[in-house]
Amino acid sequence: MSTQAWSWIHKWSSLVCTVFMLLLCLTGLPLIFHEEIEHLSGVVEAPPMPAGTPNASMDQIAQTALERRPGEVIRYMFWDQDEHPDITYVSMASAVDAPPEENNAVVIDSRTAKVLDEPATDEGFMYVMLKLHTDMFAGLPGMLFLGAMGLLMVVAIVSGVVLYYPFMRRLKFGALRTQRSTRVKWLDWHNLLGIVTVVWLLVVGITGSINTLNRVVLSLWQMDQMAEMTAPFRGLPPVTQPAHLEDSIRTARAAVPDMAVSLVAFPGTMFSSPHHYTFFMKGNTPVTSRLLKPALVDATNGELTDTREMPWYVKTLFLSQPLHFGDYGGLPLKILWAVLDLFAIVVLGSGLYLWLRKPKAATAAKPLADDAAETANALRQSDRQEAAQ
Amino acid sequence: MNKTSEPRGARTENLQSAGEVFRMPIWLGVASVVGLVSALLGDGVWDGVSWLAIFAPIGAVWWAWRGRGG
Numbered sequence: 001m002s003t004q005a006w007s008w009i010h011k012w013s014s015l016v017c018t019v020f021m022l023l024l025c026l027t028g029l030p031l032i033f034h035e036e037i038e039h040l041s042g043v044v045e046a047p048p049m050p051a052g053t054p055n056a057s058m059d060q061i062a063q064t065a066l067e068r069r070p071g072e073v074i075r076y077m078f079w080d081q082d083e084h085p086d087i088t089y090v091s092m093a094s095a096v097d098a099p100p101e102e103n104n105a106v107v108i109d110s111r112t113a114k115v116l117d118e119p120a121t122d123e124g125f126m127y128v129m130l131k132l133h134t135d136m137f138a139g140l141p142g143m144l145f146l147g148a149m150g151l152l153m154v155v156a157i158v159s160g161v162v163l164y165y166p167f168m169r170r171l172k173f174g175a176l177r178t179q180r181s182t183r184v185k186w187l188d189w190h191n192l193l194g195i196v197t198v199v200w201l202l203v204v205g206i207t208g209s210i211n212t213l214n215r216v217v218l219s220l221w222q223m224d225q226m227a228e229m230t231a232p233f234r235g236l237p238p239v240t241q242p243a244h245l246e247d248s249i250r251t252a253r254a255a256v257p258d259m260a261v262s263l264v265a266f267p268g269t270m271f272s273s274p275h276h277y278t279f280f281m282k283g284n285t286p287v288t289s290r291l292l293k294p295a296l297v298d299a300t301n302g303e304l305t306d307t308r309e310m311p312w313y314v315k316t317l318f319l320s321q322p323l324h325f326g327d328y329g330g331l332p333l334k335i336l337w338a339v340l341d342l343f344a345i346v347v348l349g350s351g352l353y354l355w356l357r358k359p360k361a362a363t364a365a366k367p368l369a370d371d372a373a374e375t376a377n378a379l380r381q382s383d384r385q386e387a388a389q
Numbered sequence: 390m391n392k393t394s395e396p397r398g399a400r401t402e403n404l405q406s407a408g409e410v411f412r413m414p415i416w417l418g419v420a421s422v423v424g425l426v427s428a429l430l431g432d433g434v435w436d437g438v439s440w441l442a443i444f445a446p447i448g449a450v451w452w453a454w455r456g457r458g459g
Contacts (some may be wrong), residue, residue, distance in 0.1 A: 329439045
């Protein structure tokens with residue numbers, strides 16, 4: 001392909017996705033630090049109690065939640081062993097098949113089964129940032145659209161790398177010509193910041209696009225492995241009064257002894273079957289804590305039905321999460337993530353500027369001549385070489 | 390005010406090959422991959438390696454900025 005063709009690809013793939021990528025980079029910046037920000041803005045903590053205070057029965061905790069929000073059902077419970085070891089988070093909704101966005105949170109002390117808080121989950125700065133970042137308040141279509149924009153950015157990056165070559169053949173790596181026109185200065189910044197962030201931005205872009213497929217991946221898993229595991233239950237009436245939660249969690253722990261329960265999906269939710277609790281078990285290394293393993297327990301009697309490794313496509317989704325969030329290497333990694341995110345913003349902004357201030361044949365006469373000649377030279381040189389080959 | 394570094398000449402003597410143009414970007418890309426993977430493999434030392442490696446592209450920008458001019 002000629003340099004002109006690559007240039008055309010770079011221009012149009014970038015132009016289409018730039019506005020959305022700017023939105024994602026800007027909203028992503030506070031999201032990198034969501035744990036720290038939530039911490040500072042005062043999330044509820046469990047009151048101190050003597051070490052080793054035993055936990056209340058899970059059935060009692062579930063009962064507390066149901067009494068707190070009468071008429072609602074529990075869809076999920078989850079735990080954050082590292083940050084809040086004594087808290088059970090309960091996610092409730094008006095019905096088990098209510099829209100996935102419905103999330104009425106009840107925060108319960110795991111030891112006393114007392115309600116600690118009922119935080120609003122659909123308001124505040126971080127909520128708006130998260131919604132803008134994941135689906136722009138447009139639901140699944142918005143999410144898939146952003147995924148497509150992410151792939152377009154991958155096209156822009158690849159074509160940008162190809163174009164880096166003709167532009168840099170006469171320039172040393174890291175050249176920042178600040179004494180010449182504004183356009184040359186921003187061209188050099190665009191090239192430098194673009195080329196050093198290639199790998200990071202590709203990884204964050206591709207894993208972000210994979211993350212937008214989470215509901216698709218979930219449905220695939222439901223039709224594939226979940227259907228296989230729950231085949232004997234097909235045709236049975238769905239469980240509407242799940243019980244034996246404490247027995248069930250013990251069953252799950254016994255079935256996967258080396259992992260901890262991080263989430264339980266109640267019968268009838270997206271993450272489970274109509275007849276089962278699905279316990280998602282996590283390991284204690286950075287990788288195994290992301291590669292959750294499901295254990296299905298019959299919600300009518302607390303007996304194990306099956307536990308299996310997730311299929312490759314779910315594992316891909318799980319591993320895409322840390323690589324997109326940058327939350328797997330402590331605060332220093334988050335800071336590096338933020339700096340690279342700022343670099344990406346400059347690449348996007350300078351790219352936009354370079355397009356707006358494009359040297360046109362008509363205007364190339366006076367101040368831009370210098371730079372226009374530079375660009376034209378770069379393009380001509382590489383094409384001549386291609387023709388010669 | 391004392392200037393600590395003379396601006397390097399931005400241009401090269403000769404037309405560079407693809408190998409020359411991409412030498413530094415490839416090293417920085419390798420560092421990025423090492424950094425991204427390392428923190429996934431473990432905590433402690435693995436995190437430290439990750440921070441250093443992912444700092445490489447940022448350090449390169451800092452170095453280029455110090456030598457700006459031309």
